[in-house]
Amino acid sequence: MRNVVLLTVSAFFWSAAGTSFAAEALAEIQVARHGSDPGFKFEKVPAPAIDDAASKAVFKLLDGQQDGNSGSLDVLHDGRVPGNADDPASNFFLKPGPDGGRLWVDLGSVIGIKQIATYSWHAGSRAPQVYRIYGADGKAPSFKPSPGKGEDPLACGWVSVATVDTRQESGVPGGQHGVTVSAGRAPLLGSWRYLIFDLQSTDPKERFAQTFFSELDVIDANAPAPNRIERIVKTFKSADGKFTYEIDANIAPDLMAWSEMELLPAIREWYPKIAALLPSEHYQPPAVVHFQFKDDMKGVPAYAAGDRISLNAPWFRQNLKGEAKGCVVHEMTHVVQNYWLADRVREAKRAPGWVTEGIPDYVRWFLYEPQSRGAEITARNVAQAKYNDSYRISANFLDWVLRTKDKDLIKKLNAAAREGRYLESDWKNWTGSTLEELGAAWKKANEERLEKH
Numbered sequence: 001m002r003n004v005v006l007l008t009v010s011a012f013f014w015s016a017a018g019t020s021f022a023a024e025a026l027a028e029i030q031v032a033r034h035g036s037d038p039g040f041k042f043e044k045v046p047a048p049a050i051d052d053a054a055s056k057a058v059f060k061l062l063d064g065q066q067d068g069n070s071g072s073l074d075v076l077h078d079g080r081v082p083g084n085a086d087d088p089a090s091n092f093f094l095k096p097g098p099d100g101g102r103l104w105v106d107l108g109s110v111i112g113i114k115q116i117a118t119y120s121w122h123a124g125s126r127a128p129q130v131y132r133i134y135g136a137d138g139k140a141p142s143f144k145p146s147p148g149k150g151e152d153p154l155a156c157g158w159v160s161v162a163t164v165d166t167r168q169e170s171g172v173p174g175g176q177h178g179v180t181v182s183a184g185r186a187p188l189l190g191s192w193r194y195l196i197f198d199l200q201s202t203d204p205k206e207r208f209a210q211t212f213f214s215e216l217d218v219i220d221a222n223a224p225a226p227n228r229i230e231r232i233v234k235t236f237k238s239a240d241g242k243f244t245y246e247i248d249a250n251i252a253p254d255l256m257a258w259s260e261m262e263l264l265p266a267i268r269e270w271y272p273k274i275a276a277l278l279p280s281e282h283y284q285p286p287a288v289v290h291f292q293f294k295d296d297m298k299g300v301p302a303y304a305a306g307d308r309i310s311l312n313a314p315w316f317r318q319n320l321k322g323e324a325k326g327c328v329v330h331e332m333t334h335v336v337q338n339y340w341l342a343d344r345v346r347e348a349k350r351a352p353g354w355v356t357e358g359i360p361d362y363v364r365w366f367l368y369e370p371q372s373r374g375a376e377i378t379a380r381n382v383a384q385a386k387y388n389d390s391y392r393i394s395a396n397f398l399d400w401v402l403r404t405k406d407k408d409l410i411k412k413l414n415a416a417a418r419e420g421r422y423l424e425s426d427w428k429n430w431t432g433s434t435l436e437e438l439g440a441a442w443k444k445a446n447e448e449r450l451e452k453h
């Protein structure tokens with residue numbers, strides 16, 4: 001939210017046609033940079049509008065090519081913003097390369113435009129916006145509705161509205177960028193039906209410098225003020241002030257009440273507990289943990305990456321009374337584990353997947369909800385069970401080792417995994433038996449237990 005700059009575009013250019021630049025002379029451009037608020041809140045630039053004139057407009061790409069990972073043009077006027085700085089599918093952007101592209105918007109009829117706004121979000125060179133806007137009412141005799149590459153819009157019935165460039169001479173380009181183009185104190189920027197956004201690469205020397213455009217708004221001077229995005233995000237501090245939990249239910253407002261009443265107490269109790277269970281030297285678990293409901297996760301109920309936990313909203317709605325909270329406990333364990341740190345270790349000895357997943361399921365099934373007996377070895381699965389089967393079976397194995405050998409072993413195992421120095425031979429040092437021997441003993445103990453019944 002820093003760096004709000006007011007630029008006034010002067011009538012720097014002069015056109016032989018006389019009127020071509022009249023709009024550009026009027027345009028007053030506000031730029032906000034480096035935002036990171038989930039709702040794109042800036043000081044001088046309003047949050048993106050939901051039901052503005054662009055929401056029902058037709059969008060088309062006249063020139064240039066959409067990137068394969070880009071969202072469709074719809075994301076530009078769906079009244080929704082990306083969830084983070086690297087959310088390609090929620091943005092529209094062009095293919096890598098020095099060429100720009102031409103985005104064309106048909107508002108359906110000539111409207112008095114009060115303001116045009118664009119929003120983008122990326123951590124690097126895809127954050128700034130560099131483009132020129134043209135407008136047309138479609139009434140000029142020379143009017144060409146869709147001038148393509150190499151065709152000068154000014155020569156076929158269009159006027160130049162504004163030239164926008166949010167780059168800075170120095171400093172980090174990233175974060176959210178928000179731009180408004182309006183006529184300052186004048187009521188109207190212009191009356192147009194068609195708009196062209198002539199998009200440029202933000203850095204011709206850099207291949208990946210196509211702006212991640214998140215939203216494009218056109219504000220009709222004669223319509224009621226539009227509704228604007230308001231993220232349903234709540235933050236909660238732990239009682240000791242050490243941890244902050246952020247719950248983003250923007251796409252699932254119906255889940256906020258459950259999150260506050262049911263999930264939050266579990267988070268407050270268990271995040272610090274898991275942190276205490278899995279310490280290592282000089283390690284602090286993330287102080288801020290983000291929980292975000294999403295609706296594009298297909299069959300995955302939840303996943304963790306760094307300090308962010310993504311929650312599959314449709315899945316949660318169906319499992320509120322069942323697996324929902326335990327699933328979050330599992331993901332919080334991943335946040336505390338932070339085994340991504342091992343990526344920074346040169347020639348890291350990485351823990352195998354069954355350790356990475358076995359620990360969260362151990363925390364969940366044996367500490368958080370032992371009463372649900374969700375990770376039992378039974379007559380049905382004992383024959384197939386192997387200590388490294390991952391998830392519940394591995395959790396059961398870990399529980400057995402901790403109960404019968406050394407309850408602090410989980411701390412040693414976790415520290416080795418986090419620090420990128422996991423060696424299978426450590427099991428022998430820790431317990432006096434090799435991992436294979438432990439696996440066999442655990443299995444035998446279960447078989448004997450089951451035979452007795």
Ligand SMILES: [Zn+2]
Binds near residue numbers: 356360
């Ligand atoms: Zn997991």
